[in-house]
Amino acid sequence: MMVSLFQPVRNTIRCARFISSFRADDLHITLTDKPKPKPSDDNLPFGKNTSDHMFEVDYTPALGWSRPVIRPVEPLKIHPAAKVLHYAQELFEGMKCYRCVDGKIRMFRPMENLNRMERSAVRSGFPPFDRFELLKIIKKLINIEQEWVPYSKNCSLYIRPTMIATEPCLGVTQSADSKLYVITGPTGAYFPTGMKAIRLLADPQYVRAWPGGCGGFKMGSNYAPTVAPLFQAQKELNCQSILWLFGDDHQMTEAGTMNLFVLWTNENGEEELVTPPLEGGLILPGVTRKSVLEVVREWNEIKVTEEVITMGAFIKALNEGRVKEVFGSGTASIVCPVGQILYKGQELHITDTEDVGPLTKRIYNHINEIHYYMKPHPWMESIDIDADESLRNVTAN
Amino acid sequence: MMVSLFQPVRNTIRCARFISSFRADDLHITLTDKPKPKPSDDNLPFGKNTSDHMFEVDYTPALGWSRPVIRPVEPLKIHPAAKVLHYAQELFEGMKCYRCVDGKIRMFRPMENLNRMERSAVRSGFPPFDRFELLKIIKKLINIEQEWVPYSKNCSLYIRPTMIATEPCLGVTQSADSKLYVITGPTGAYFPTGMKAIRLLADPQYVRAWPGGCGGFKMGSNYAPTVAPLFQAQKELNCQSILWLFGDDHQMTEAGTMNLFVLWTNENGEEELVTPPLEGGLILPGVTRKSVLEVVREWNEIKVTEEVITMGAFIKALNEGRVKEVFGSGTASIVCPVGQILYKGQELHITDTEDVGPLTKRIYNHINEIHYYMKPHPWMESIDIDADESLRNVTAN
Numbered sequence: 001m002m003v004s005l006f007q008p009v010r011n012t013i014r015c016a017r018f019i020s021s022f023r024a025d026d027l028h029i030t031l032t033d034k035p036k037p038k039p040s041d042d043n044l045p046f047g048k049n050t051s052d053h054m055f056e057v058d059y060t061p062a063l064g065w066s067r068p069v070i071r072p073v074e075p076l077k078i079h080p081a082a083k084v085l086h087y088a089q090e091l092f093e094g095m096k097c098y099r100c101v102d103g104k105i106r107m108f109r110p111m112e113n114l115n116r117m118e119r120s121a122v123r124s125g126f127p128p129f130d131r132f133e134l135l136k137i138i139k140k141l142i143n144i145e146q147e148w149v150p151y152s153k154n155c156s157l158y159i160r161p162t163m164i165a166t167e168p169c170l171g172v173t174q175s176a177d178s179k180l181y182v183i184t185g186p187t188g189a190y191f192p193t194g195m196k197a198i199r200l201l202a203d204p205q206y207v208r209a210w211p212g213g214c215g216g217f218k219m220g221s222n223y224a225p226t227v228a229p230l231f232q233a234q235k236e237l238n239c240q241s242i243l244w245l246f247g248d249d250h251q252m253t254e255a256g257t258m259n260l261f262v263l264w265t266n267e268n269g270e271e272e273l274v275t276p277p278l279e280g281g282l283i284l285p286g287v288t289r290k291s292v293l294e295v296v297r298e299w300n301e302i303k304v305t306e307e308v309i310t311m312g313a314f315i316k317a318l319n320e321g322r323v324k325e326v327f328g329s330g331t332a333s334i335v336c337p338v339g340q341i342l343y344k345g346q347e348l349h350i351t352d353t354e355d356v357g358p359l360t361k362r363i364y365n366h367i368n369e370i371h372y373y374m375k376p377h378p379w380m381e382s383i384d385i386d387a388d389e390s391l392r393n394v395t396a397n
Numbered sequence: 398m399m400v401s402l403f404q405p406v407r408n409t410i411r412c413a414r415f416i417s418s419f420r421a422d423d424l425h426i427t428l429t430d431k432p433k434p435k436p437s438d439d440n441l442p443f444g445k446n447t448s449d450h451m452f453e454v455d456y457t458p459a460l461g462w463s464r465p466v467i468r469p470v471e472p473l474k475i476h477p478a479a480k481v482l483h484y485a486q487e488l489f490e491g492m493k494c495y496r497c498v499d500g501k502i503r504m505f506r507p508m509e510n511l512n513r514m515e516r517s518a519v520r521s522g523f524p525p526f527d528r529f530e531l532l533k534i535i536k537k538l539i540n541i542e543q544e545w546v547p548y549s550k551n552c553s554l555y556i557r558p559t560m561i562a563t564e565p566c567l568g569v570t571q572s573a574d575s576k577l578y579v580i581t582g583p584t585g586a587y588f589p590t591g592m593k594a595i596r597l598l599a600d601p602q603y604v605r606a607w608p609g610g611c612g613g614f615k616m617g618s619n620y621a622p623t624v625a626p627l628f629q630a631q632k633e634l635n636c637q638s639i640l641w642l643f644g645d646d647h648q649m650t651e652a653g654t655m656n657l658f659v660l661w662t663n664e665n666g667e668e669e670l671v672t673p674p675l676e677g678g679l680i681l682p683g684v685t686r687k688s689v690l691e692v693v694r695e696w697n698e699i700k701v702t703e704e705v706i707t708m709g710a711f712i713k714a715l716n717e718g719r720v721k722e723v724f725g726s727g728t729a730s731i732v733c734p735v736g737q738i739l740y741k742g743q744e745l746h747i748t749d750t751e752d753v754g755p756l757t758k759r760i761y762n763h764i765n766e767i768h769y770y771m772k773p774h775p776w777m778e779s780i781d782i783d784a785d786e787s788l789r790n791v792t793a794n
Contacts, residue, residue, distance in 0.1 A: 047567025050478055075474035076482075080580050081447055085473075085561050088485035088617035089624060125625040160567060164482050170444025170491075170557060170582075172620050172654055174628045183477050185567075207609030212602055214622045220485035221618035223569050225611045227486060228522040231571045257569055 021130035022057045022065040022180075024137045029144070032072035041152035044188025046332060051148040051157070055141050055182040058166070059127045070141055073183065079168035083175045089165030090220040091120040094331045095287070096156040096187070097142055097383065099149045100373035105142060106380040107159075108371055110135055112287040117161060120217045125174035126163050134161070138182055139383040145184055153372060154189035158331075190333040195356045195364065197339025198328075200255055201239040202311065203229070208244040208254065209282045215253075216281040223257075230256070241328075243341055246282055250311035253282050258328030258336060259289035262309055263302070263359050265322040270303050273359070277306040288329040291379070292363055302359070311343060318348060325357030326350050334371075335364045418526040419454045419462040419577075421533035426541070429469035438549035441585025443729060448545040448554070452538050452579040455563070456524045467538055470580065476565035480572045486562030487617040488517040491728045492684070493553040493584070494539055494780065496546045497770035502539060503777040504556075505768055507532055509684040514558055517614045522571035523560050531558070535579055536780040542581055550769055551586035555728075587730040592753045592761065594736025595725075597652055598636040599708065600626070605641035605651060606679045612650075613678040620654075627653070638725075640738055643679055647708035650679050655725030655733060656686035659706055660699070660756050662719040667700050670756070674703040685726040688776070689760055699756070708740060715745060722754030723747050731768075732761045 032052045039049050050073050057068040083089045093116065097107040114131040121128070138159060142149070149157040161182045165175030206229045208222065209215020215222060226242065233239040241256030252260055253276055266272045273296055276283050297304050317323045326338040337356045341348040351357065370377040429449045436446050447470050454465040480486045490513065494504040511528040518525070535556060539546070546554040558579045562572030603626045605619065606612020612619060623639065630636040638653030649657055650673055663669040670693055673680050694701050714720045723735040734753045738745040748754065767774040 045568075047478065050476075050565070054477055073477065075476050077472035078475050079447075079472050080451055080470065080559070080578055081444065081557070081582075084482060085487055085559060086489050086557070086617055087620035087624065088487060089621045090482055090485060092483050123625055124621060125628055158567070160478070160483070162477070162482060168447070170555070171442075172623065172627070174624050181477055185478075205609055207607055210604055210607035210610065212604030213607070213610075219621055220483055221621040223484035224486045224521060224616055224618040226569065227484065227571050228520055230569070231522055 020064075020128060021133055022068040022137075023130070024068070024133050024140065027068045027070060027137055027140060029070045029140070030072065031144070034072075038148060039186065041150045041155045041186070041188065043192060044150065044155055044186055046187050047158070047185065049185045051145045051184045051186070053141060053144050054184075055137055057180050059178040059180070061176050065127075065129065068137055070137075070144060076179070076181075078164075078166060081168040081170055083165035083167055083169065086170060087165070087172055088219075088221040088224065089124060089175055091117065091124050091126070091163050091218055092220065093117045093161045093218060095159045095161075096331060096371075097149060097159065098156045098371045098373075098380075099151055100380070102373060104373070105146055105149050105383050106373060107139075107142070107383060108381075109287055109291065109379045110138065110381055112290065113161075116218060116285060116287070117163075120219055121163060123214060123217045124163070124219055126165070126178050129180065134180075136385070139385055141182060141184065142383045143385060148184065148186055150186045152189070154192075154368075156187055156371070157184050158187040159184045187332075190336070194354075195337060195361070197337040197351050197353045197356065198240040199238065199340040199342065200241050200243040200338055201233040201237055202243040202245055202250070202252075202341050202343040203233075204245045204250055206242070206244075207246060209246070211280055211282065213281065216278065216284060218284060222284075237342060239342055245311065252276060252309045252311065252314065254284065255328035255336075255338060258330035258333070259283065259286040261292065261327050261329060261335075262314065262323065263325040263357065264317050265324070266303075271324075272303040272305055274305045274307055274309055276308060286329060288331055288334060288367070291367060292329050292335065295363060295366055315343075315348065318350070323350060325360050327357075327360045334367050335360050417461075418530055419465040420527070421465070421530050421537065424465045424467060424534055424537060426467045426537070427469065428541070431469075435545060436583065438547045438552045438583070438585065440589060441547065441552055441583055443584050444555070444582065446582045448542045448581045448583070450538060450541050451581075452534055454577050456575040456577070458573050462524075462526065465534060467534075467541060473576070473578075475561075475563060478565040478567055480562035480564055480566065483567060484562070484569055485616075485618040485621065486521060486572055488514065488521050488523070488560050488615055489617065490514045490558040490615060492556045492558075493728060493768075494546060494556065495553045495768045495770075495777075496548055497777070499770060501770070502543055502546050502780050503770060504536075504539070504780060505778075506684055506688070506776045507535065507778055509687065510558070513615060513682060513684070514560075517616055518560060520611060520614045521560070521616055523562070523575050526577065531577075533782070536782055538579060538581065539780045540782060545581065545583055547583045547585075549586070551589075551765075553584055553768070554581050555584040556581045584729075587733070591751075592734060592758070594734040594748050594750045594753065595637040596635065596737040596739065597638050597640040597735055598630040598634055599640040599642055599647070599649075599738050599740040600630075601642045601647055603639070603641070604643060607643070608677055608679070610678065613675065613681060615681060619681075634739060636739055642708065649673060649706045649708065649711065651681065652725035652733075652735060655727035655730070656680065656683040658689065658724050658726060658732075659711065659720065660722040660754065661714050662721070663700075668721075669700040669702055671702045671704055671706055673705060683726060683728075685728055685731060685764070688764060689726050689732065692760060692763055693756075712740075712745065715747070720747060722757050724754075724757045731764050732757050
């Protein structure tokens with residue numbers, strides 16, 4: 001790596017003005033002197049454990065991006081009038097790295113996430129940054145946190161890049177000030193006791209996304225409205241998640257925070273894997289969704305289609321015995337079988353809870369093998385960086 | 398006021414468990430020893446100035462609501478994994494108090510805002526609280542900040558109650574922990590140099606709210622998606638705000654952060670004041686909207702209707718010379734005349750920028766007179782509380 005032209009002056013951690021992005025070369029690292037005990041890999045819950053260090057960088061219009069820092073995880077100090085706390089000006093990404101069978105740590109398709117993050121940032125009115133510089137920094141963070149990457153197979157280190165609007169001003173406008181940060185945490189096997197099919201509530205009274213809205217972007221504002229309906233579905237109706245419907249014809253769009261796939265025999269008698277299309281902006285362009293499509297297309301055994309599926313067409317197929325498998329896809333589970341759908345008080349039975357379809361299982365195994373590098377694959381990206389480089393700016397806390 | 402049964406023990410500020418709400422009687426007040434200089438009332442911007450003190454109370458499932466505190470405004474310490482920063486789990490209210498002509502400070506219809514806040518809290522999955530206790534506390538806060546209430550007519554103290562989800566966990570679920578806080582700040586005349594009509598962009602490519610969404614609730618998630626389109630409208634198209642359209646028939650819904658009113662001669666030849674209806678959940682139930690409806694209905698001179706207005710019907714009326722006035726309503730401006738609408742590249746001219754319709758002006762003057770108590774009115778609520786009570790728990794910082 002080259003030495004930055006914009007080394008900080010004395011104790012200021014600002015970069016020189018007019019830099020269009022922060023740079024990995026400018027990274028300042030402060031290590032914790034109080035490392036936390038690491039949780040057991042058994043029954044690791046999602047999102048509850050944060051590792052020791054985080055990445056953080058701030059933007060102001062006058063100074064541009066500040067010097068990027070990796071530092072111990074501590075509460076952020078946010079002004080109570082900061083726009084993120086009032087107008088939801090925030091976005092995030094979710095990605096994982098794995099301790100592979102050769103002992104090396106690798107990330108799964110990180111640029112897919114960072115490309116999507118850039119699109120969300122533009123849609124949210126956040127300042128631009130260089131995704132490749134961010135990737136370098138995330139790799140440094142993972143290197144520092146490498147003992148936080150679980151040793152158990154099926155566990156991984158979850159990586160959460162986030163942008164928030166920090167300007168302390170209550171006008172509903174683009175934020176002058178922004179913060180970009182990344183936290184990580186070990187996360188467990190989604191199916192610690194084997195794959196289990198979930199039950200979804202499909203209730204047309206709640207709508208997740210709309211044409212002209214932001215359903216196709218990973219913005220915080222897509223999630224808050226889903227929380228109370230999900231709580232109700234779980235508490236009152238024994239459903240684990242929600243199948244979000246759209247339109248008078250009740251199109252299936254997403255399953256909770258997952259994309260949705262249906263394997264059926266279509267009206268023409270062909271075996272077909274269908275998922276709702278990205279056009280229209282109702283569907284989050286999931287990295288796992290894209291990977292599933294690419295994997296199954298590469299197998300070239302089944303027709304793969306991105307097309308609207310209405311509840312009417314689905315129920316007709318179900319009644320005619322043409323629905324074979326339904327599953328969600330996402331970073332957390334890779335694929336998650338759907339066993340039942342509760343729709344208009346009617347129980348649609350696809351499969352028993354313990355009964356997982358062969359395609360669902362095959363996709364899961366295939367991508368899981370890629371994650372742990374049981375089969376080397378270009379989707380897995382090394383986190384190797386020059387050790388000297390990575391430690392160049394380290395200071396003790 | 399009665400002494401609370403749940404006085405805190407030693408230096409813990411938690412209330413006893415099982416309290417269903419925080420209580421004004423439990424309030425602990427710490428005053429700043431570094432009061433900030435107050436800005437001049439001239440050209441006070443909206444939302445940029447925060448007063449010296451804020452109210453804050455926290456909820457955890459194990460302990461219920463903590464002891465409520467009024468303390469100097471300082472940054473909040475928020476865990477980087479807090480749900481508010483990722484999933485937009487946040488809501489707010491906006492209300493004002495005024496220094497009236499008799500020298501007393503009064504709030505405008507505060508329970509309207511706090512009732513709406515309760516509805517937003519339920520929809521957002523936040524824990525319940527007693528709105529009347531919150532009102533008492535807000536009155537105490539205003540008492541403490543009374544020198545922050547501007548002396549100029551047309552200026553006021555803006556009050557911003559907020560709830561945020563503070564649980565540090567990345568699962569998309571209801572937050573175990575929550576924070577409720579209130580900040581205030583002096584805000585200026587919306588029209589310091591006289592009322593001016595604004596120009597709106599009506600672009601159907603962006604949709605603010607939809608049936609089954611949360612457009613009828615004051616949740617942060619409604620606002621983030623509007624920020625980039627607004628920036629574009631202001632920067633590229635010289636529009637001050639956006640007229641949000643809905644549906645294939647391009648229904649007019651809201652004007653920026655304001656509700657929308659049209660005064661026209663309807664197809665039956667009647668003079669009519671129309672605003673889009675609340676049913677359907679597309680429209681925020683504005684307190685000023687409700688007040689305008691009540692005022693004009695009380696005058697009983699013009700027909701008042703809550704009904705869908707499509708762009709088609711509006712343009713037809715405009716072409717036939719039947720559109721008399723268009724204005725937005727909101728806490729910031731009371732009413733704000735709309736002069737032009739840019740729609741599909743077409744300039745719809747309603748009025749010149751300096752030319753304000755008589756009904757718009759009359760409503761503005763009427764509500765403005767209520768605000769400053771030039772005409773005593775039950776909508777204005779005293780902030781008087783027993784001085785001894787209000788200072789009972791005060792300690793110096």
